[in-house]
Amino acid sequence: MRSALGLSRQIFYCVLDGFDTHGGQLAIQSALLQQLSQAVLAFYQATQELGVDQNVTTFTASEFGRALTPNSTGTDHAWGNHHFVIGTGVKGGQFYGQFPSLTLGSDYDATGTGTLIPTSSVDQYGATLAQWFGVGVGNLSTIFPNIGNFPTSNLGILG
Numbered sequence: 698m699r700s701a702l703g704l705s706r707q708i709f710y711c712v713l714d715g716f717d718t719h720g721g722q723l724a725i726q727s728a729l730l731q732q733l734s735q736a737v738l739a740f741y742q743a744t745q746e747l748g749v750d751q752n753v754t755t756f757t758a759s760e761f762g763r764a765l766t767p768n769s770t771g772t773d774h775a776w777g778n779h780h781f782v783i784g785t786g787v788k789g790g791q792f793y794g795q796f797p798s799l800t801l802g803s804d805y806d807a808t809g810t811g812t813l814i815p816t817s818s819v820d821q822y823g824a825t826l827a828q829w830f831g832v833g834v835g836n837l838s839t840i841f842p843n844i845g846n847f848p849t850s851n852l853g854i855l856g
Contacts, residue, residue, distance in 0.1 A: 706830050711736075716759075719771040741783055754784040754829060754855065765799060765811020777805070777813030780822065786856050793817060793852045817852060818843070824850040 713733055720726045733843030737755060745748040777797060783789075794817035799807035807814050820841040824832075827840060828851055837844050844850050 713720075719773070720769055722767075722771040738784060744784075750785040753788075754782060754786060754826070756780065756782045756826060762813065764808075765801060765806075765813070773812075775812040776807065777815045780856050782826075784855075788854060788856055793854055818847055820844050821847050821850065821852050825852045825854055828856045 709724070713729065715729055716726060739749070740755060744753045756781040759778055759780070762775045763772040764775040766772065794815070797803070797811070797813050797816065799811075801811055802809050805814050805816075806812060820843050824837045824841050824844050827837065828834070832840065834850065837850050841850075
């Protein structure tokens with residue numbers, strides 16, 4: 698089907714919501730993360746069985762992170778977040794960016810309550826994936842207008 702349409706990449710978009718917890722966070726997110734883990738594993742194994750794993754990249758995306766300081770049995774919205782990228786073509790087994798200090802009031806804490814400042818931008822993350830999709834470096838600033846504010850437009854995640 699892909700070749701009949703003249704496409705080099707196809708996109709499959711899935712949603713797993715319910716992570717926006719302000720209470721009962723441990724139990725709710727534990728179950729959600731288990732569901733996510735099982736789904737991603739099943740999908741990756743299917744790509745291997747079909748022999749397309751070298752051409753498939755799975756990644757997470759979210760518009761917010763969580764603060765370190767609890768507010769009862771949950772946490773408030775924050776900036777910094779972790780994402781994962783999975784696939785045979787991924788340079789895996791490592792962190793990209795700098796792992797933050799989890800100490801309140803550290804240089805990575807914007808508010809003193811654990812609102813972590815990201816060390817890599819969502820623009821860099823998106824631009825890295827966009828280049829894998831075939832977007833040329835010269836077109837990145839059209840899609841990611843802030844990309845020029847960062848030292849690189851490619852985090853080196855993909856081989």
